[in-house]
Amino acid sequence: MSETEPLQFRDPEQAEQLADRLETLMADIDEPVSLMHVCGSHEQAIAKFGLRSLLPDGLSVRMGPGCPVCVTNMPEVDEAVAIAEQGATVATYGDMFRVPGTKKSLADARADGASVEVVYSASEAVELAAANPEAEVVFFATGFETTAAPTAAILDADPPSNFSVLSAHKYVPPAMEVVAEMPDVDIDGFLAAGHAATITGYGLFEPFVETYELPIVVGGFEPIDVLLAIERLLEYVRDGKAGLENAYPRCVSKAGNEQALETMWDVFEKTSGEWRGIAEIPGANLVLRDAYAEYDARRRFDVEPLDGGPDPLTEQCICGDIMAGKADPDECDLFGEECTPSNPVGACMVSSEGTCKIWDEYGGHPNL
Amino acid sequence: MCLGIPGEILEIDGQVAQAEFWNVEKSVRLDIVGEEVSVGDYVLNHAGFAIRKIPDDEVAETMALYESFLSGDEADALEEIGATDATLEFGDRPAARTGEKPVASTDRVPRGPGDARTDPEADSEDDV
Numbered sequence: 092m093s094e095t096e097p098l099q100f101r102d103p104e105q106a107e108q109l110a111d112r113l114e115t116l117m118a119d120i121d122e123p124v125s126l127m128h129v130c131g132s133h134e135q136a137i138a139k140f141g142l143r144s145l146l147p148d149g150l151s152v153r154m155g156p157g158c159p160v161c162v163t164n165m166p167e168v169d170e171a172v173a174i175a176e177q178g179a180t181v182a183t184y185g186d187m188f189r190v191p192g193t194k195k196s197l198a199d200a201r202a203d204g205a206s207v208e209v210v211y212s213a214s215e216a217v218e219l220a221a222a223n224p225e226a227e228v229v230f231f232a233t234g235f236e237t238t239a240a241p242t243a244a245i246l247d248a249d250p251p252s253n254f255s256v257l258s259a260h261k262y263v264p265p266a267m268e269v270v271a272e273m274p275d276v277d278i279d280g281f282l283a284a285g286h287a288a289t290i291t292g293y294g295l296f297e298p299f300v301e302t303y304e305l306p307i308v309v310g311g312f313e314p315i316d317v318l319l320a321i322e323r324l325l326e327y328v329r330d331g332k333a334g335l336e337n338a339y340p341r342c343v344s345k346a347g348n349e350q351a352l353e354t355m356w357d358v359f360e361k362t363s364g365e366w367r368g369i370a371e372i373p374g375a376n377l378v379l380r381d382a383y384a385e386y387d388a389r390r391r392f393d394v395e396p397l398d399g400g401p402d403p404l405t406e407q408c409i410c411g412d413i414m415a416g417k418a419d420p421d422e423c424d425l426f427g428e429e430c431t432p433s434n435p436v437g438a439c440m441v442s443s444e445g446t447c448k449i450w451d452e453y454g455g456h457p458n459l
Numbered sequence: 460m461c462l463g464i465p466g467e468i469l470e471i472d473g474q475v476a477q478a479e480f481w482n483v484e485k486s487v488r489l490d491i492v493g494e495e496v497s498v499g500d501y502v503l504n505h506a507g508f509a510i511r512k513i514p515d516d517e518v519a520e521t522m523a524l525y526e527s528f529l530s531g532d533e534a535d536a537l538e539e540i541g542a543t544d545a546t547l548e549f550g551d552r553p554a555a556r557t558g559e560k561p562v563a564s565t566d567r568v569p570r571g572p573g574d575a576r577t578d579p580e581a582d583s584e585d586d587v
Contacts, residue, residue: 184506211541212507214488234506237463241508244490248474286463289503289511341517342463342503348510350493443538 116325130284131444153416160442168192175205182216183231220254240351243358257388260377292347368411408437
């Protein structure tokens with residue numbers, strides 16, 4: 092494609108040209124290639140527009156740990172439930188409401204009489220606290236960089252004293268390193284998430300590319316965006332090179348949103364933590380710095396870990412393997428049977444960013 | 460989806476702006492937008508926060524792109540701006556860049572107790 096030709100993001104002719112280009116590249120490479128995306132919105136675009144049906148034989152695009160709701164660990168949900176059961180009002184994003192904890196979800200806690208509110212933004216949680224000064228309002232804060240920066244912003248804006256944050260925020264780049272190092276995960280390149288890179292910039296992937304000698308291309312979410320990013324990745328694979336490229340320049344810069352990053356790192360620091368079903372990942376959980384201790388729900392409430400293991404059904408859930416790119420949802424015995432959007436076993440079936448929910452929505456294996 | 464939705468700034472009061480998304484008006488925080496924004500600018504909204512000012516020369520392209528994308532996915536767009544009980548109205552957006560101000564809808568988004576958006580049983584799927 093000509094570099095000066097404007098992209099029409101749904102132009103079938105351009106999609107066909109790109110599909111032909113992928114065929115040519117795969118013929119040159121002449122061996123299977125496995126790429127990984129790390130964003131639920133990429134999986135949605137791929138499923139919704141049937142992009143897997145355009146991929147040549149031998150090319151697979153796997154899901155990675157790209158859904159923040161899905162990677163929120165059960166004990167983190169347990170903490171939120173326990174705090175709600177102590178009488179505080181827990182406010183959280185809609186996606187988190189029905190995610191199962193070890194014993195119950197926040198929805199279950201609410202049904203049992205606890206105060207749980209769904210909010211659309213971090214600032215709504217603060218407004219809830221301001222409007223209810225007699226209540227302790229705890230914002231169960233989840234998500235990657237795009238929501239961590241807003242959470243940081245509200246803590247920087249002097250919220251009321253009855254407000255605190257239970258941070259389950261996650262930071263994606265270290266998780267990509269862990270997945271890249273998994274011996275049974277064989278990935279030839281990463282399709283990085285365009286919106287997270289709007290905040291972080293794409294420059295932060297430079298050390299990763301150098302260390303792991305894998306290509307990374309930042310991609311947008313239109314069908315042509317996704318195909319173009321895959322095409323760029325295959326060129327690197329064909330040439331046997333690592334490299335970093337931004338295929339989403341209309342939103343992403345190298346430095347990112349520096350004010351958002353400054354606010355985020357002013358409030359949060361990285362710590363080691365378990366990503367649900369995947370691994371303990373160094374530096375991939377975001378916790379409040381000491382300077383913000385007064386707003387840290389973990390310091391304000393005394394929450395003991397729950398005794399006993401999770402529901403036996405949960406142990407059959409393969410969400411971890413799915414998010415590490417080792418399995419597809421239809422390889423799970425529970426998929427569409429015991430585990431459905433209305434009665435989810437694993438977090439991947441709850442969130443609109445979750446691979447199982449997306450596959451369920453598009454009728455199973457979304458090739459067409 | 461975590462796409463972020465573009466909207467036009469109508470009013471600014473400190474760090475809070477009123478922005479219009481295809482005739483639906485919503486509050487957007489400006490704390491982390493990273494640039495000076497003024498009335499008439501377009502910002503990318505994500506979960507109630509502007510995460511990027513859209514450069515003037517990209518506004519028309521961005522809006523056309525989103526209109527193409529959203530016309531079949533209003534529910535996704537409404538979730539993005541936290542207005543699941545409103546209705547997007549496409550069609551008059553290009554006027555915003557030719558000097559004619561689009562008229563804000565009276566479909567104001569309800570807030571506070573009783574708002575369907577805050578009812579978890581409404582199966583809200585706000586993104587994180």
